[in-house]
Amino acid sequence: MRLNLLAFLLFASLASAQNLQWMGHTWKPSTGHMAGVIAADPANLSIDKDGALHMRIVKKGDAWSGSEMFTTDDLSFGTYQWEIENSQIYAMDPTIVIGLFSYGPIHKIGADAEEEIDIEFSAWNNNQPKPINADFTVYPPTGHRRPNGVSAWEHNFYVNDRPAKTTARFVWTADKIDFYIMAGFVPISAPPEHVLQHDTLTNDGTNVPHVALPIGMNLWSFKQPPLHEWEIVFRRFDFSPAK
Numbered sequence: 001m002r003l004n005l006l007a008f009l010l011f012a013s014l015a016s017a018q019n020l021q022w023m024g025h026t027w028k029p030s031t032g033h034m035a036g037v038i039a040a041d042p043a044n045l046s047i048d049k050d051g052a053l054h055m056r057i058v059k060k061g062d063a064w065s066g067s068e069m070f071t072t073d074d075l076s077f078g079t080y081q082w083e084i085e086n087s088q089i090y091a092m093d094p095t096i097v098i099g100l101f102s103y104g105p106i107h108k109i110g111a112d113a114e115e116e117i118d119i120e121f122s123a124w125n126n127n128q129p130k131p132i133n134a135d136f137t138v139y140p141p142t143g144h145r146r147p148n149g150v151s152a153w154e155h156n157f158y159v160n161d162r163p164a165k166t167t168a169r170f171v172w173t174a175d176k177i178d179f180y181i182m183a184g185f186v187p188i189s190a191p192p193e194h195v196l197q198h199d200t201l202t203n204d205g206t207n208v209p210h211v212a213l214p215i216g217m218n219l220w221s222f223k224q225p226p227l228h229e230w231e232i233v234f235r236r237f238d239f240s241p242a243k
Contacts, residue, residue, distance in 0.1 A: 068218035113149030
């Protein structure tokens with residue numbers, strides 16, 4: 001019995017060590033399956049000496065892997081913000097996707113295509129009527145899933161500028177969600193500035209999530225493997241709850 005207890009404690013310690021502590025939150029890396037056609041590998045996530053998060057897509061032999069992680073806590077209405085070091089996010093391989101998002105189903109809150117708020121950077125394999133390299137997307141709350149799991153709302157767009165640093169922000173309230181892509185690093189306490197793209201989704205009772213959700217970050221490949229290895233560096237993530 002004592003040996004079993006010691007084994008359990010050792011296993012629990014190892015499992016805990018796999019989590020990342022970053023920006024005041026505990027993040028659980030994904031293993032194996034994630035969206036797209038490549039697997040997630042926790043080894044592709046790291047935090048450097050300055051506290052920046054590195055997410056990578058790498059190739060080992062013939063196998064590609066990406067990276068994904070989720071907060072262990074659920075966050076509700078407020079301001080969510082990421083500071084991204086790379087200008088390449090606007091011109092990655094056409095299959096690569098960066099997702100910065102809330103996603104309830106990972107904590108069994110709703111089903112897939114529900115309870116999700118996204119900022120994404122991707123050309124989506126260039127399979128669009130016009131060029132895009134980023135989007136804002138929202139999936140509805142539980143009970144309002146759309147036919148075939150389509151989003152409740154999305155705004156696809158093309159950012160012409162290539163700022164060396166980018167701030168991605170969404171402000172989620174009971175009434176609406178405001179999305180921003182901004183050039184440079186903008187403090188979360190400051191109003192939007194140097195705005196490259198902005199849009200608002202107004203709540204009609206069926207389109208805006210209204211329960212606390214975990215936050216996810218991922219770097220993955222859509223429909224086919226990428227052409228190159230990639231590394232994206234996030235200086236920080238911040239959350240400021242609504243007052």
